[in-house]
Amino acid sequence: GQQLNQSPQSMFIQEGEDVSMNCTSSSIFNTWLWYKQDPGEGPVLLIALYKAGELTSNGRLTAQFGITRKDSFLNISASIPSDVGIYFCAGQLGDKIIFGKGTRLHILP
Amino acid sequence: NAGVTQTPKFQVLKTGQSMTLQCAQDMNHNSMYWYRQDPGMGLRLIYYSASEGTTDKGEVPNGYNVSRLNKREFSLRLESAAPSQTSVYFCASSERGGLYGYTFGSGTRLTVV
Numbered sequence: 514g515q516q517l518n519q520s521p522q523s524m525f526i527q528e529g530e531d532v533s534m535n536c537t538s539s540s541i542f543n544t545w546l547w548y549k550q551d552p553g554e555g556p557v558l559l560i561a562l563y564k565a566g567e568l569t570s571n572g573r574l575t576a577q578f579g580i581t582r583k584d585s586f587l588n589i590s591a592s593i594p595s596d597v598g599i600y601f602c603a604g605q606l607g608d609k610i611i612f613g614k615g616t617r618l619h620i621l622p
Numbered sequence: 623n624a625g626v627t628q629t630p631k632f633q634v635l636k637t638g639q640s641m642t643l644q645c646a647q648d649m650n651h652n653s654m655y656w657y658r659q660d661p662g663m664g665l666r667l668i669y670y671s672a673s674e675g676t677t678d679k680g681e682v683p684n685g686y687n688v689s690r691l692n693k694r695e696f697s698l699r700l701e702s703a704a705p706s707q708t709s710v711y712f713c714a715s716s717e718r719g720g721l722y723g724y725t726f727g728s729g730t731r732l733t734v735v
Contacts, residue, residue, distance in 0.1 A: 555726030614664035
């Protein structure tokens with residue numbers, strides 16, 4: 514079946530650092546989505562990308578839809594403690610969304 | 623507040639017991655989904671309902687059944703719980719087949735002993 518490869522699996526960074534994570538797939542997707550999950554909660558949509566090459570920002574977050582439609586990245590600038598959590602990429606094709614396995618972000622004081 | 627409501631939040635079952643996880647959304651969404659989340663496995667789709675009256679299997683449907691009771695409600699049933707079904711279960715809903723992403727509930731943490 515379709516799979517998304519999300520990396521890295523986990524990250525330990527200092528507060529204030531920039532963060533970068535990405536997803537790749539062997540399949541082409543029409544939409545790429547990035548979610549964040551806080552402990553004990555469900556994932557919440559951060560950014561949605563609908564066109565190849567699209568670059569979208571949401572505050573300190575920036576995400577891009579790869580030109581080949583098989584990849585996407587998410588950058589977080591100047592990380593703060595509340596950025597801690599699990600970040601999921603997701604690709605949509607038809608009426609199904611496939612999720613990556615997540616990147617767990619840890620922030621050191 | 624508008625959103626997806628799941629009940630219960632926590633549940634412990636003995637092997638072989640049955641239970642139903644409830645999910646309701648008040649956003650008038652057509653599509654609803656059930657996922658399970660296990661450590662290192664991400665979110666895996668169990669069943670989904672593209673619209674009222676239809677249900678389809680996802681990636682890991684074995685051991686589960688679903689009912690789309692009406693447009694608002696989508697329940698997940700475990701007929702005979704097994705330890706392998708210990709997981710966190712998330713319900714989600716979307717409009718237009720997820721074009722604008724899913725809205726997730728806060729999850730049900732299920733332990734089967």
